[in-house]
Amino acid sequence: MTSRSAPSAPGVPYGGVPYDAVVLAGGAARRLGGADKPAVRVGGRSLLDRVLAACAGARATVVVAAPRPTARPVTWAREDPPGGGPLAALDAGLRHTTAGHVVVLSADLPFLDDGTVRRLRAALTAARDAGGALLADADGRDQPLVAAYRAAALRRELAALTAAHGTLTGLPLRRLTGALDLVRVPDPVASFDCDTWDDIATARARIREHGHVLDEWISAVKDELGIDLDVDTGALLDLARDAAHGVARPAAPLTTFLVGYAAAHAGGGPQAVAEATRKAAALARRWAEEADEAAPGSGTRPDAG
Numbered sequence: 001m002t003s004r005s006a007p008s009a010p011g012v013p014y015g016g017v018p019y020d021a022v023v024l025a026g027g028a029a030r031r032l033g034g035a036d037k038p039a040v041r042v043g044g045r046s047l048l049d050r051v052l053a054a055c056a057g058a059r060a061t062v063v064v065a066a067p068r069p070t071a072r073p074v075t076w077a078r079e080d081p082p083g084g085g086p087l088a089a090l091d092a093g094l095r096h097t098t099a100g101h102v103v104v105l106s107a108d109l110p111f112l113d114d115g116t117v118r119r120l121r122a123a124l125t126a127a128r129d130a131g132g133a134l135l136a137d138a139d140g141r142d143q144p145l146v147a148a149y150r151a152a153a154l155r156r157e158l159a160a161l162t163a164a165h166g167t168l169t170g171l172p173l174r175r176l177t178g179a180l181d182l183v184r185v186p187d188p189v190a191s192f193d194c195d196t197w198d199d200i201a202t203a204r205a206r207i208r209e210h211g212h213v214l215d216e217w218i219s220a221v222k223d224e225l226g227i228d229l230d231v232d233t234g235a236l237l238d239l240a241r242d243a244a245h246g247v248a249r250p251a252a253p254l255t256t257f258l259v260g261y262a263a264a265h266a267g268g269g270p271q272a273v274a275e276a277t278r279k280a281a282a283l284a285r286r287w288a289e290e291a292d293e294a295a296p297g298s299g300t301r302p303d304a305g
Contacts, residue, residue, distance in 0.1 A: 017101050017125055021058035022093035023051055024086060024145060025065035025107035026078070031196050038065065038107040040200060043207045044220045045071070047108050047194060053223055054112040055103055062093040065107070071223050084169035086145065087176055091158050091168050097151060101125075106145040108194045110203040116190040120148040123185050131157075131180035138188035144177045146191055153180055231273045239281045246288030255280055 025048055029037040038048035045053075048063070049071040055061060060075060067076045075096050079088035090104060101124060103117055116135070123133035131154075134147035157179045162168055194200050207216040218233060239259065240252035247255075259280050263272040 017121065018059050018099045019057075019101040019103055019121060019148065020060045020097035020099040020151075021055035021062065021103045021105065022090060022097065023048070023055070023061065023063045023074075023105050023107050024089045024093070025063050026082065026089055027106075032200075037194065039068065040194070042110045042194070042200065042203045043216045045223055047110060049223060051105050051107050051109050051112055053219065054109075054114050054117050055105060056228065057114060057117070058103065059099050060097060062096045063107075064089040064093040071226070079169075081169070085171060086173045087158070087161065087168040087171045090154070090176075091162075094151065094154060094158070100151055101148055102151045102154065103148045104145060105147075106193060109146060109190065109192070110194060110207070111189050111192055112146065113190065116146075116187060117148075119185055119187075120146075123183050124148040124150070127183045129181060130183050132177075133183045133185055134177075135191040136184040136186045137191040140186075142177070142182070142184065143191045143193075144173055147182075149180075229268070229270065229273070231270050232277070235274065235277050235281070239277050239284065242281060242284040242288065246284050251284075255284070 025038040027037065029035055032040075039046050041047075042050065048068075052061065052063075052070060052072055052074065056072065061072075062075045062077050063070070064077045064079060066078070066082075077092045077096055079085075079092040094102065101121060103120065105112065120133050120135070124130060127133065130150075132144075132147050132149035135143040137143055154176070157176050158168065160179070161171060161175055165171060192199075192203070194203055206212060214233070222228065236256055236259070240256050243255040244252040259273065259276040262276040263269075266272040266276065
């Protein structure tokens with residue numbers, strides 16, 4: 001395997017090339033005592049659903065595992081025989097894809113997000129002669145199951161390995177990656193995977209840290225409600241603060257609820273939320289100004305203005 005740093009790619013659009021995603025979720029999880037690792041919850045969501053949210057922009061998403069409920073629809077695939085290892089699983093998933101680029105992910109990445117997937121795709125697009133772009137962890141180790149690949153390169157090397165060995169079952173992943181020219185995208189956070197219960201505890205603690213908990217909560221709520229809406233959370237928080245201070249504390253959650261309801265009636269979308277937020281914020285400011293004017297000693301007639 002040839003490894004090199006991802007080149008800078010100014011002007012290369014992250015979404016310029018359609019991609020499919022293959023998520024490998026059928027491991028034995030021996031270090032977790034045989035637990036169903038993809039179903040383990042971190043931040044209220046299963047590890048599998050967290051990974052599926054990160055690759056929600058894929059044209060098709062294939063999960064190689066026994067079928068189970070997921071937050072969004074996917075295509076299910078299985079290697080034959082089950083438990084044949086990552087190469088056999090990758091080959092099974094790849095058979096259900098048609099895009100030129102394929103994002104390959106394991107199902108135990110609690111901090112993976114769509115931004116990381118975009119960076120991998122951008123690195124692959126920029127390195128025109130590379131077979132793939134993969135994450136490197138905090139120690140500089142390659143993470144071939146957090147990567148974007150050219151589908152043609154994967155199919156070529158998988159076919160060569162099958163011809164040489166008669167089967168892909170039991171072959172290590174390095175037999176594939178060693179034949180590819182790969183670029184590396186350093187990311188010590190997104191490359192963190194959960195192999196042990198200590199890893200699970202670390203992930204659960206990290207998302208509750210002050211700098212992460214709000215984004216994690218909003219992502220979890222959107223996933224739970226089945227919505228994909230990017231809004232200005234700062235504006236909504238400002239609105240809630242103004243309503244709480246200028247009206248009454250219970251006004252904060254009720255006002256933000258009504259903003260969402262009004263935005264839905266207006267057709268939904270970020271612009272509808274922004275407009276409803278603007279109107280409610282202006283009302284909250286007017287309400288607070290009237291209270292200040294009516295306060296004893298303010299020097300302003302209650303009916304002024």
